[in-house]
Amino acid sequence: xxCLPYGIKAIGKCAALALAALVAACSHTVRxxxxxxxxxxxxxxxxxxxxxxxxxxxxxxxxxxxDRDEWNINTGRAQKNLFETVLSSMFKxxxxxxxxxxxxxxxxxxxxxxxxxxxxxxxxxxxxxNIFEVWIKYDMHAYDSQGDAVAEWVITAYGKTPTxxxxxxxxxxxQAINVxxxxxxATLYTGFERVPELQAFLANKQRALTLxxxxxxEVPPQ
Amino acid sequence: MKSLTLILLALLSSGCTxxxxxxxxxxxxxxxxxxxxxxxxxxxxxxxxTEPDLIDCVGKSxxxxxxxxxxxxxxxxxxxxxxxxxxxxxPMHIKSLDKLMDIPEVRDRMATYGVKYIVWIxxxxxxxxxxxxxxxxxxxxxxxxxxxxxxxxxxxxxxxxWDFRDQELSGKISADAQGTSYMPAIVVPIPLxxxxxxxxxKGMAAQLQEFLLPPQSASR
Numbered sequence: 001x002x003c004l005p006y007g008i009k010a011i012g013k014c015a016a017l018a019l020a021a022l023v024a025a026c027s028h029t030v031r032x033x034x035x036x037x038x039x040x041x042x043x044x045x046x047x048x049x050x051x052x053x054x055x056x057x058x059x060x061x062x063x064x065x066x067d068r069d070e071w072n073i074n075t076g077r078a079q080k081n082l083f084e085t086v087l088s089s090m091f092k093x094x095x096x097x098x099x100x101x102x103x104x105x106x107x108x109x110x111x112x113x114x115x116x117x118x119x120x121x122x123x124x125x126x127x128x129x130n131i132f133e134v135w136i137k138y139d140m141h142a143y144d145s146q147g148d149a150v151a152e153w154v155i156t157a158y159g160k161t162p163t164x165x166x167x168x169x170x171x172x173x174x175q176a177i178n179v180x181x182x183x184x185x186a187t188l189y190t191g192f193e194r195v196p197e198l199q200a201f202l203a204n205k206q207r208a209l210t211l212x213x214x215x216x217x218e219v220p221p222q
Numbered sequence: 223m224k225s226l227t228l229i230l231l232a233l234l235s236s237g238c239t240x241x242x243x244x245x246x247x248x249x250x251x252x253x254x255x256x257x258x259x260x261x262x263x264x265x266x267x268x269x270x271x272t273e274p275d276l277i278d279c280v281g282k283s284x285x286x287x288x289x290x291x292x293x294x295x296x297x298x299x300x301x302x303x304x305x306x307x308x309x310x311x312x313p314m315h316i317k318s319l320d321k322l323m324d325i326p327e328v329r330d331r332m333a334t335y336g337v338k339y340i341v342w343i344x345x346x347x348x349x350x351x352x353x354x355x356x357x358x359x360x361x362x363x364x365x366x367x368x369x370x371x372x373x374x375x376x377x378x379x380x381x382x383x384w385d386f387r388d389q390e391l392s393g394k395i396s397a398d399a400q401g402t403s404y405m406p407a408i409v410v411p412i413p414l415x416x417x418x419x420x421x422x423x424k425g426m427a428a429q430l431q432e433f434l435l436p437p438q439s440a441s442r
Contacts, residue, residue, distance in 0.1 A: 037304040040327040131271060158310075160271060186305030 237416030239401030
């Protein structure tokens with residue numbers, strides 16, 4: 001494009017366009033749209049409300065450091081799919097909550113609220129290992145039906161993928177993020193019962209259910 | 223025409239690879255009609271990753287329902303048993319299978335698939351050294367490359383065969399392969415690629431077939 005014949009304003013526009021093109025050349029956008037399998041195993045006897053905030057559903061990790069290109073990594077949709085799929089397989093019943101803590105549906109034993117604390121990644125040229133690596137850390141919060149905190153725990157997830165031959169950096173990173181999200185799902189599913197506060201909460205619920213079941217048998221004969 | 227034939231011949235040829243297969247067998251294969259085999263890659267190490275395409279290659283080379291070997295694809299199996307065969311949760315020892323079998327859904331799904339053997343493959347293929355250089359240039363008279371490049375690759379894999387029903391280690395097979403690839407460039411680069419990983423895959427698949435099938439069925 002020849003800007004010179006069109007005056008100073010046009011030159012300014014051209015310069016802005018050139019700058020935008022230069023910046024775009026160094027920025028990468030990754031959108032992760034993972035679908036995850038339904039976990040198999042025993043369900044906990046709880047009715048659980050799941051609150052995924054707008055920030056969580058649209059989570060985008062942005063990084064613009066001097067020693068790296070600009071990266072915008074959107075994991076919102078994939079992590080929404082993951083948590084909805086995994087949590088619905090973990091409990092007797094799950095209810096998706098659009099607002100929290102107001103308008104809590106009745107009959108909910110526990111409300112689970114995940115938050116992304118951290119996302120980190122490394123590229124093969126940085127580590128000199130021939131793999132893309134991703135770490136994601138989630139802060140998990142559980143509240144009872146009165147809105148009191150029951151437990152807080154952390155889920156760390158790791159995903160890696162070999163350098164993808166003839167694949168873009170973005171595609172390889174998206175693949176590593178999907179592996180990390182699968183790992184997060186596995187940790188959430190298998191680690192829930194190991195959180196001491198949740199273990200106690202489950203034991204109480206189980207005891208209450210057992211009492212409920214045995215009560216009718218204990219009615220004395222008339 | 224003669225030079226074109228020469229170039230084609232060169233393209234069709236490949237670098238040399240040597241493959242060494244070792245086997246340790248504790249019991250003979252007992253695959254019966256309807257039994258399946260799962261081939262899975264170990265992915266727990268942070269330094270390397272057993273390549274999914276190697277697992278796919280071994281599975282495809284082995285899959286032969288007419289001969290009695292039915293292979294369940296890795297992705298299908300891992301998804302069907304999510305989250306119990308993920309890198310973090312997968313059983314590392316055969317004794318850990320007991321705990322997994324306490325979960326009724328896992329037990330049912332394994333029974334539906336008719337899993338008899340689980341084969342865990344651990345290892346990777348790496349470029350160990352490289353030398354030489356190739357330079358390419360473009361000018362008004364045309365373009366061309368000149369030079370010579372060479373690189374060595376090594377594969378090191380070990381397959382552990384678990385008898386899922388008898389809950390015991392049936393045996394182990396290891397495949398070590400190495401090969402050197404060459405790329406002379408006289409105007410056009412001519413790759414002479416040693417297919418190290420592919421040869422390790424074929425060697426391992428052939429040995430696994432012998433391992434899994436009882437002697438009388440192998441001749442079918």
